Amino acid sequence: MKKPRRVSLSTQIVQELTKKIETGDWPIQTKIPTEAQLTEQFEVSRNTVREALQSLIQAGLLESKAGDGTYVIAANKFEANMYHELGKADYQEIAEARQLLEKNLAFLAAKKRTEEDLIAMEVALERRNNPAFTLEELALKDIDYHIEIAKAAHNSIMLDVYQSISTYLFQLIFDHMQQDVTFNHDDSQQLHIELFDAIKARDSKLAETIVGKISSY
Amino acid sequence: MKKPRRVSLSTQIVQELTKKIETGDWPIQTKIPTEAQLTEQFEVSRNTVREALQSLIQAGLLESKAGDGTYVIAANKFEANMYHELGKADYQEIAEARQLLEKNLAFLAAKKRTEEDLIAMEVALERRNNPAFTLEELALKDIDYHIEIAKAAHNSIMLDVYQSISTYLFQLIFDHMQQDVTFNHDDSQQLHIELFDAIKARDSKLAETIVGKISSY
DNA sequence: TTCCATTTGTTCGTATGTATG
């Protein structure tokens, strides 16, 4: 039915641009190349470029300003929907949403993780384990690890949601670590290893519990 | 700010066509005039007509078939959402995300609901309670009720996430009710009343458990 | 402030490809 054997040029451009945005190649607020430049770059007419841009504007990923340029305003569709809300969401709300989502994701991951997921998680876990890291670096690696768990949950909606707020998580986790004078690198790593083991053992309840401990650490 | 002093031709055409559709002048399944005819009728180019049609197709009001014609498939945007079909895989993911989010929201609502929230929930609960409702109507009221619970959770992020997927929930809930031959209106309402009571009593664990029962009903 | 180059917005005309009945 909806199987166009040949993907339209504008669709191809949409895919290329989406990739740039989602991989962070073009972070939020980036001013993307002008229509004329994209026309040259993709070797298509301006109309075709505009059609692709229209799709992304419609999806809420881009915003264009006449006489100025076109800007990235969201990294994915969920973020596009929550674009307005997140900015004014307060700290407590983000922290609360984070804990709930991480519990949900750990629960799902324990049920659905594959061997490949375990490998990816282990790599991220290892990267996280460097006592020489500053708190800043640790916070970043921490988010990476939790995103791997989110991927292991095999639910693209929940993954999107988590990735959307992960932008805001950095500051949150960083502050959390910094304010907690009792924060201990090894203890933290130990808890994350336990979480990995629980997911590996497919113990969803335990995984959920451990996330609770990590968040309220 | 967003005050274009001159409405574009395609926008004007969108408005004209929308009027035809919403007033019932062009009922559902009507085959609308061809692009060539609309071109003549509005005295604009075919491109401009197509741009307008694209908007309405995107909005879900129209559907076009190459070599055949363009048809009205929904009378308004809300109805258009109902026709929004989802892939089988997405369907499962949405169902999963729905259950998790509703549990989270009920949990939070039980902890943070105010007296005003209870009143709003009670109103939505009462609206839901009409044995004469078709399953379609019931599904709509059901979503309304759960959105009230989401509001009572007092977390704008979680509310936003839930509202984002609620667009897709209608079809899901509707199918769920329809496929379940044991579905009983009174039993369902009873469970929803129990959920209300649990939130009123601030029993977050019980609220979460009841949502689990409702989802797996 | 005005003016101007840049960039997006709108519209047209045309050509060719693809799907339907």
Add this chain to the structure above:
DNA sequence: CCATACATACGAACAAATGGA
């Protein structure tokens, strides 16, 4: 096979908004 109708793509022109000189 064929006429019809939508799908895709190109090129061109001018309007309107913006930001900076």
